[in-house]
Amino acid sequence: MKKVFSLIICLSFIACAFAQLDPKSMELLDKMSNTYKNSTGTELQLKIELEDAQSGTTNSIKGTLKTHGKRFILDTALANMTFNGKYLYMYNKQANEITVSEPVTEDLEGIDPTAIMGSYKTGYTITAPEIITEGGREIAVISLYPEDKEDPFFKSTISVDTKTFEPVGVSTHNKNGMVSTIKITKLKTNLNYKPDELDFDTNKYPKAMLIDLR
Numbered sequence: 001m002k003k004v005f006s007l008i009i010c011l012s013f014i015a016c017a018f019a020q021l022d023p024k025s026m027e028l029l030d031k032m033s034n035t036y037k038n039s040t041g042t043e044l045q046l047k048i049e050l051e052d053a054q055s056g057t058t059n060s061i062k063g064t065l066k067t068h069g070k071r072f073i074l075d076t077a078l079a080n081m082t083f084n085g086k087y088l089y090m091y092n093k094q095a096n097e098i099t100v101s102e103p104v105t106e107d108l109e110g111i112d113p114t115a116i117m118g119s120y121k122t123g124y125t126i127t128a129p130e131i132i133t134e135g136g137r138e139i140a141v142i143s144l145y146p147e148d149k150e151d152p153f154f155k156s157t158i159s160v161d162t163k164t165f166e167p168v169g170v171s172t173h174n175k176n177g178m179v180s181t182i183k184i185t186k187l188k189t190n191l192n193y194k195p196d197e198l199d200f201d202t203n204k205y206p207k208a209m210l211i212d213l214r
Contacts, residue, residue, distance in 0.1 A: 025142045028129060029120055029158065031165040041068045041191035044184050049100040054178035065156055071198040072112050082200035087214065089200035098205060101213040106152060116156055116170060123147050140163045
């Protein structure tokens, strides 16, 4: 009897482990991810919103994201953020300052919507998609919950067009009450970027203050 009970407990744990990755959500995410993996360069027009639950305020800004592989350039009216695969260069246009850092994945997920698109297969519990209609399109909203309890984010969501499998938006919910939402308004793929096209050239800003945090 004890052996049967132990077997039931074991099978229950196995079932829970498999339930952490919903197959329908994984299918949608895999098809969406392949769009980026097979692209020779992608450009996205974005609307970035930052909501502070504590103060009840919401700020938004538009930007352009160019990405290929792990590299990206996010340019907005306030700042230019360039990641070369290892270091992140953040140029504050108002303060004329360049900050260089070596970010972790969690840092990049709040800036680059494609970061989580390449790391969703490990470290997350992924639930079944919620299907909504938005602008005449059928959108699957997929929630991801980090397994690491030390993660600053308690939830992320990825919205995918169920017909084209293109990403529609990414949201990250921080434990401090901040919600960052990146809405993708336009997407172009296979732009054939040159090797140095996604690099940050400090020589373009000879009078900027350089802050090196590496």
